[in-house]
Amino acid sequence: MANRAKATIFDIAREAGVSKSTVSLVLQGSGLIRPETASKVRKAIEDVGYVYNRGAANLRKAHSNVIGMVINDLTNPFFAELAVGMERVFQSAGIVPFIANTAENPVRQEEVLKSLMEQGVAGLIVSPARGTTPGAFRRIETAGLPVVFAMRRLPESRIPVIAPDNHRGAYLATAHLIGKGHRRLVFFGGSSDLVVYHDRLGGFREACETQGISDRDALVVEGETSRRGGIACLETALAMAEPPTAALCFNDAVAFGAMLALRKRGLEPGTDFAIVGFDDVAEAEHYMPALTSVAVDSAGLGERAAHVMLKMIQSRTTRAEDHIGAVNLVVRESCGPDRRTRNRTAGSGSTN
Amino acid sequence: MANRAKATIFDIAREAGVSKSTVSLVLQGSGLIRPETASKVRKAIEDVGYVYNRGAANLRKAHSNVIGMVINDLTNPFFAELAVGMERVFQSAGIVPFIANTAENPVRQEEVLKSLMEQGVAGLIVSPARGTTPGAFRRIETAGLPVVFAMRRLPESRIPVIAPDNHRGAYLATAHLIGKGHRRLVFFGGSSDLVVYHDRLGGFREACETQGISDRDALVVEGETSRRGGIACLETALAMAEPPTAALCFNDAVAFGAMLALRKRGLEPGTDFAIVGFDDVAEAEHYMPALTSVAVDSAGLGERAAHVMLKMIQSRTTRAEDHIGAVNLVVRESCGPDRRTRNRTAGSGSTN
DNA sequence: GCTACTAAATGGAACGTTCCAATAAATCAA
DNA sequence: TTGATTTATTGGAACGTTCCATTTAGTAGC
Incomplete structure (x- = not known):
């Protein structure tokens, strides 16, 4: 008692x-x-x-059964899904993962990582915050702790990565837009401090190149990766002398913002301006119009990351293969009908 | 080296x-x-x-500086916000909270709580999973560990609660609908295994009662607390012999579902059928039509919960005052114009 | 030169567990 | 019976820290 x-x-x-x-x-x-x-x-x-008292036990055992998941933005359902996917796997392995949020703040991330290490975690799954410095994980690496990056990677790091095929996703989406007859395209949102940005933008550019869209017609508008950022991007694009007719957005939030801004101007997303999102969050399906988006299965990637981590711990190694997850384009309504059948002159040689 | x-x-x-x-x-x-x-x-x-090695240190210190946050559904932005609010406070107090998700599963919750206790947390903030058994926290209480419930409470528990004023929110929303001229109302979604459900339903009923709506015109359709649940609720309601003209939804997800279902039937949310949501998630503002909803400031409640926890730890007590957070009705477009000026006979004595 | 005091640094016990080597009890083979 | 083997249980040392009681060195007062 x-x-x-x-x-x-x-x-x-x-x-x-x-x-x-x-x-x-x-x-x-x-x-x-x-x-x-x-x-x-x-x-x-x-x-x-x-x-x-697990602390006392770990003093002798050195094997700790807790795993830390460090997430850059828990309020983004995309990353929340990732966390939930990982949890599912760890649960059935009898491990309770602890999630910590960094709110996209490298300083906060540093604290969180330190705390997790002090707690004696057996491994770390990290979706690194934007602007993470190259050396941020050196200390952890030298400690020999297994780490896996999920969704995002760091420029020069040797740490294994589980991420979607961003390049391919962007390529598919862009090809879809071009196939619809668009000839002047824009990439909306994101900024170059993020590796993912380069990947997606790279796919966008490659698609343009291989499908005969000149560099001058493959525009880029950087911006926040949020609804607000999407609104701003669209304003910028439509203010151009020769505005584009279709946008690939960095993620779905940006896409929602862009659609909102279109509506506000009396334009109909899909018919007046084509939008593709990226990530395919649950909301995409239910939007009006339903958003065409690149599905990346973040829960699946989370599960994969968890499996890799489990394997690393088991074989007490700190190395593992990267894993690039398949993506697929989910076509819905936000790109409207085929432009070529609708308006034969659109997009090429307009003098306006 | x-x-x-x-x-x-x-x-x-x-x-x-x-x-x-x-x-x-x-x-x-x-x-x-x-x-x-x-x-x-x-x-x-x-x-x-x-x-x-914090584990070793805690062996002597007995004071652990880590706090556990147990969340019932991390993929719901409403609860994610709660977590983020708490984090903000703990961060500035130099504490790293560990978040764990229970996915609304009492068994999982049990495991998570056990693990957190074994880890030697200094306190626990919990948004309990649906169907949590009354005794689930007995062990923790007898251990003398400070616990705060956030958002939800348990039927008979003495554990302090930080939650929005669900009753009042529902009352305000319902009064708004009645003020718009509606005379036959329905409460959509949720089920009675949730205390919050009773609170919100209670507010709905009280408003009906005090504003002259008879019990027979205050309908209830239980259902899942998701978009899917909302769709189902609306179908059920419209299939009634004498369908209602306005719905208060258990939460925003249900409201989105109901609006979706209305559209699918060619009815316009707002003008043909009024909808009010609950929680006011970020999405509500951006929906078409924008959703009228009861704002509960979940991040603010999270901060409050964190402060209460800090205080409890500091004064090494396990008791604290409940805190009922203010709510306010954010009126947007989903309830349409005033019915009385639009259609004088609506809602009373229709023989259809 | 002595005591009294302060400031800085130290050794040892304790925290709650695991793991190894050792013991005790039971069974078996001869 | 004796010794060997197996099964069940146990004591002690170790893990990495904190905290208390001491020690050591330095300074001041007379």
């Missing part, structure tokens, strides 16, 4: 009339203990209101 | 030519150490690649 001071295995031992070692073995589920003894001990555990 | 085996304060001591006790004092920022000695030690700490 729960004393003031917390109970230890010694209290259990006294209660059950055995030694502390026996209690320890029971706690670890060892088969060496006689079943009757074990159940006697288990009863005592209940009676004294014992809670296991 | 980081050895294979992890460095301890003894290694630092040897490196710096002092005793382990001196190192310990430096780590704790004690003023007893001569500044030159301290900096010598700090250099050694860098050199050996030391990482503090």
Whole structure:
């Protein structure tokens, strides 16, 4: 019946009339203990209101069964999904992952990583904050702790990465727009401090290049990766002397913003201006019009990252293969009908 | 230069030519150490690649500086906001909170709580999973660990609660609908295993009662608290012999679903059927039509919960006052114009 | 030169567990 | 019976820190 001071295995031992070692073995589920003894001990555990002290145990065991997940933005459902995917895997492996949010702040990230290490985690899955400095993980690497990057990678790092095929996704989406007859395209949102940005922009550019869109017709408008950023991007684009007719957006939030801004100007997304998003968050399907977007299966990537981590821990290595997840373009309504059948002169040689 | 085996304060001591006790004092920022000695030690700490072992320290200190946040559904931005609000406060208090997700699963919750306790957290902020059994927190209570419930409470529990004024929010929203001229109303979504459901439904009923809507005209359709649930609720309601003309939804997700279903039937949310949501998630503002909703400031409630927890830890008590957060109705477009001026006979005595 | 005091640094015990080597009890082979 | 083997249990040392009681060195007062 729960004393003031917390109970230890010694209290259990006294209660059950055995030694502390026996209690320890029971706690670890060892088969060496006689079943009757074990159940006697288990009863005592209940009676004294014992809670296991993992910190003390780790002092000897060196193997800690807790894994840290460091997420750059938990309020973005895209990353929340990632976390949930990982959790699913860890749960069935009997591990409780602790999630920490960095709010896209490298300083905060530093604190969080430090704290997680001090806590003695067995491994770390990280979606690094924007602007993470190259050296941020050096200390962790030299400590020999397994780390996996999810969704994002760092420019020069040797840490394994689990991420979607951003290049290919952007390529597919852009090709789709070009196939619809668009001849002047724009890439909306993001900024170059993010590796993902370069990947997606690269796919956009390659598609333009291989499908005969000149560099001058492959525009780029940087901006915040949020609804607000999308609104701003669209304003900028439409203010151009020769505005584009279609946009590939850095992510769905930007796409929603762009569609909102279109509506505000009396333009209909899809028919007047084509929009493709990236990530395919749950909301995309339910929007009006439903958003065409590149699906990346973030929960699936989370599961994959968790599996890789488990494997690394098990084989006590700090290296693993990168894994680039498949993407696919989910075509909905936000790119409207085929432009070529609708307006034969559109997009080429307009003098306006 | 980081050895294979992890460095301890003894290694630092040897490196710096002092005793382990001196190192310990430096780590704790004690003023007893001569500044030159301290900096010598700090250099050694860098050199050996030391990482503090909080588990070992807690063995003596008993004061752990980590706080657990247990969230029922991280993919719901409403709860993610709550977590982020708490984090903001803890961060400035030099505490790193660990977030764990229960995915609305009481069994998972049990595991998560156990693990957090074993880790030796200083306190717990919990948004309990649906269907949490009354005894789920008994063990934690008897351990004397401070716990705060956020957003949700348990039927008979003595644990302090930080939650929005659900009753009042529902009352305000319902009164708004009645003020618009609606005479046959419905409450959409949720189910009675949730205390919040009773609170919100209670507000709905009280408003109907005090504003002259008979019980027979205050309908209830239970359902999932998701978009899908909202769609189902609307179908059910419109299939009634005498369908309602306005709905208060359990949360915004249900409201979005209901609006979707209206559109699918060729009805316009706002003009043909009024919808009010609850929670006022970010999306509500951007929907078409923009959703009228009860704003509850979940980030603010998170901050409040964190403050209460900090206070409890500081004063080493396990009791605190409940805190009911103010709510306010954000009127947007989903309830349309005033019905009375538009259609004088609506809602009363229609024989259809 | 002595005591009294302050400031700085230190050694040892303790925290709650695990793991190894050792013991005790039970069974078996001869 | 004796010794060997197996099964069940146990004591002690170790893990990396903190904290208390001491020690050591330095300064001041007389």
